[in-house]
Amino acid sequence: MHLIAVGRANHAGKAKASGPNPAGDGNTLYVGFEWDYQGPSPQQYDAAVRATAAVLLRTGRPADAARGHMEASTTGKIDPGLVDMNRFRADVARVMPGRNPRGWRDRRDPRRAGQHAGRRPGEGRRGAAAGAG
Template sequence: MTEDGMTWTGDPIWLADVLRDAGLRVIEHEGWRDRGHGDFEDLRGVLCHHTAGGGPDDWRTVQYGRPGLEGPLAQLVLERDGTYRVIAAGVCWHAGSGSWPGWPTNNANYHVIGIEAVSSGDGTDWTPAQLDAYKRGCAAILCRIDRAADDCVAHREYSTEGKIDPAGIDMDEFRRDVQAFIDGEDAPMSAAEVTELKDFITAFCGPIGSDVKDIREQLCGGGQRDTGQYAGWPQLNNRTVVDALADIYARLERLER
């Protein structure tokens, strides 16, 4: 709700600025502020889609339409590298028939912003940069219209026409992260992101966990590995590395006096 208690009304001509303010990359398509199928009634949320193409020219279909359906088909296109294309500020044909609590039944086009994220549609080709930008962009828009993550909705959740988009995204987890951004927190990593990070570390450093004992041994002495004791190193007069450095530091201080 706005400060006067009313739902935000008018076309979102602020889209590009709001996304940039959230630290996102933005491409503004010429004429986007005047593009659309009429004006919004009020704004109540964000509807999430995938393009079902996956290529660099998916935005063309969103902007210009396809046979039997005139474009624009969404206000925003999210590229695989996390860049947003701002296509239109007016109403777009993207929602179809459906319902969601607090949204007008079968009339969401006049009340929600559509984001078409570039993807083949099989749920396997999302990139970390794209998913992060998806959540941050939704959070930024919802903050602007004073709505919570409950109004960030998958097309499949809204639709009564059997839609599946955005395939492969757990919307409960997605909304949790969106709300964290709305609340000014760093959203926790998903299980998939944790796995990807582990794989990255393993590729460069070897299996996670294999070097922990080696590091601990270097710092605390050979006894650490075998007995769990901070036995220190014989060549350091049975001191650990930290204790040996502390002793050196103390000796240097005495020499300076």
């Protein structure tokens, strides 16, 4: 996985309600990953599961909040194709309860839930997290 940008991407567009997520501006509601593949490799799928779980833990959201464009798009986007999103969410949920197979833990401070890691209350915005799709 490569981080190539931070901040608002303006990629999602308008989103319809999906799972626990409301309808609205998808660029505000979602943190996204772009997958480049002809069907994800096992390594890419595993990295996406772990990264999605990390972002959802950090933002205090449930595994069910992970959505593909195909589930939230109002314009007919079909990605991520070749990925069963119900299985993906189940895999994300499996690694979220505190420890994933590689041993990381959720170390967030509940007093700062939803804040960027580099931001203290009252400070300006310094960037954005990379996340789930």
